[in-house]
Amino acid sequence: MARKRPSIQQLAQTQLGYDDLRPGQEAAIASILERRDTLAILPTGSGKSAIYQLAAANIPGSTIVISPLLALQKDQVDSIEEIDVGQAAVINSTIAASERTEIFDRWQNGEIEFLFLAPEQFNQTDTIEQLQAAPPSLFVIDEAHCISEWGHSFRPDYLRLGTVIEALGHPPILALTATASPPVRIEIIQRLGMENPQIIVKGFDRPNLRLAVENYDDEDEKREIFLKRIQQLTKPGIVYAATRKLAESLAADLNQVGVQAIAYHAGLKTKAREQAHNAFMSDEAEVIVATTAFGMGVDKPNVRFVVHYNISDSIDSYYQEIGRAGRDGDHANIILFYTPDDLNLRKFFSGGGKLDTEKIFELIETIQQQSEPIRPKALKPFVDLSTSKIKKILNHLELVGVVEALPTGAVIANQTAPDLKHAVEEVLQAQERKTKIDRSRLEMMRGYAEVQDCRR
Numbered sequence: 001m002a003r004k005r006p007s008i009q010q011l012a013q014t015q016l017g018y019d020d021l022r023p024g025q026e027a028a029i030a031s032i033l034e035r036r037d038t039l040a041i042l043p044t045g046s047g048k049s050a051i052y053q054l055a056a057a058n059i060p061g062s063t064i065v066i067s068p069l070l071a072l073q074k075d076q077v078d079s080i081e082e083i084d085v086g087q088a089a090v091i092n093s094t095i096a097a098s099e100r101t102e103i104f105d106r107w108q109n110g111e112i113e114f115l116f117l118a119p120e121q122f123n124q125t126d127t128i129e130q131l132q133a134a135p136p137s138l139f140v141i142d143e144a145h146c147i148s149e150w151g152h153s154f155r156p157d158y159l160r161l162g163t164v165i166e167a168l169g170h171p172p173i174l175a176l177t178a179t180a181s182p183p184v185r186i187e188i189i190q191r192l193g194m195e196n197p198q199i200i201v202k203g204f205d206r207p208n209l210r211l212a213v214e215n216y217d218d219e220d221e222k223r224e225i226f227l228k229r230i231q232q233l234t235k236p237g238i239v240y241a242a243t244r245k246l247a248e249s250l251a252a253d254l255n256q257v258g259v260q261a262i263a264y265h266a267g268l269k270t271k272a273r274e275q276a277h278n279a280f281m282s283d284e285a286e287v288i289v290a291t292t293a294f295g296m297g298v299d300k301p302n303v304r305f306v307v308h309y310n311i312s313d314s315i316d317s318y319y320q321e322i323g324r325a326g327r328d329g330d331h332a333n334i335i336l337f338y339t340p341d342d343l344n345l346r347k348f349f350s351g352g353g354k355l356d357t358e359k360i361f362e363l364i365e366t367i368q369q370q371s372e373p374i375r376p377k378a379l380k381p382f383v384d385l386s387t388s389k390i391k392k393i394l395n396h397l398e399l400v401g402v403v404e405a406l407p408t409g410a411v412i413a414n415q416t417a418p419d420l421k422h423a424v425e426e427v428l429q430a431q432e433r434k435t436k437i438d439r440s441r442l443e444m445m446r447g448y449a450e451v452q453d454c455r456r
Helices: 008-016 025-033 048-057 070-081 097-108 119-123 125-132 156-167 182-192 219-232 244-256 270-281 315-322 341-351 357-368 376-382 387-399 420-450
Strands: 038-041 063-066 088-091 114-117 138-141 173-177 198-201 209-215 237-240 261-264 287-290 305-308 332-338 403-405 411-413
Touching: 008 025, 008 048, 025 038, 025 048, 025 198, 038 182, 048 063, 048 070, 048 114, 048 138, 048 173, 070 088, 070 114, 088 097, 097 125, 114 119, 119 125, 119 156, 125 156, 138 156, 156 182, 156 387, 156 403, 173 182, 209 420, 219 244, 219 305, 219 332, 244 261, 244 287, 261 270, 270 287, 305 315, 315 420, 332 420, 357 376, 357 387, 357 411, 357 420, 376 387, 387 403, 387 411, 387 420
Parallel strands: 038 173, 038 198, 063 114, 063 138, 088 114, 138 173, 209 332, 237 287, 237 305, 261 287, 305 332
Antiparallel strands: 403 411
């Protein structure tokens, strides 16, 4: 008589030590065990990593996990080492070539269950070849909102993951995120080439978070009360500021009034960012004052407050950022220090980065002159644009069929390209739509700040 297969709840108990799975976890695991493409949108702190850990441990073959940050990859590998679900390894820019070779050898020998990669690793031509030699049985995209231009943490390198997945034979896809509005969901599904996906969305309410907004018209008064409030609040906590300069000056002011604060932003050198991150995670620093460069995937259970000195660019961003508080289930304070002038700064940010018709044609012409695929970085000397803007234009040009993108990120002209003038108009219209969406999202954030009813 065939032995009855353990239930997902039983597997969670024996393999992860979980007494119970949270809403959405079991449904997502069941979907993956049925080999279905799955998009799971679950609240922050709801154990999204447990979904792929348990599903992967109970299907044959190995798992690729796309994870955007080095610190997040390390945390995820460390957590896997503490449970009995298989070996984990990470390939990123910090490891030596010899170690990289050894990890791929172990992958091909079936010794590694979970291989963590940032999407930028596919810039290296051998990455796809190494993985094709032993294709994965599950392809996980963590922080999947990064794939969407409508999302709040857009990462251009995420966009070619659909091409990568196809090159690996389209294993089942698991896309995980805490926030994805309907336009973002649609784009995640389209960009990844998900086939008849199971979409699992669970409630976003976090009752242990106390939501508050404090209104100010005067910047000096706002800063003075902000410093007093941070002194009073239970630590540790996170403060978000709109600019790098402001993050540094607020951290300096907090230190002057006796709060152990440290600044964090993308302008710091890698070592300085790591030191700031580690100081906060180990409670050496009471407060980290950061731009939005900090926080993705940070799983520090005892964060007692998240304070925004400036308004966020959208409700999605705000939800992601405040979700870093109170993950231990205890109460945490969420405070937005709001001045209407902050909206002007956000409008300025959202209005930047407009695309220029002449530059788009220049880029197309340069690509058409190439006999071999060319990488975005290599296009920089031919057009006066930043690499990030080149990638943004190329993503649009791929969507309208002017160029073809390879899994490595290199592009080549499409031999059956549509009318170029019409294609460029479509690219410009897409940019205009994005600007309008950004503005409407900011208006929703303003509504949150100014509403007189329940903000929850």
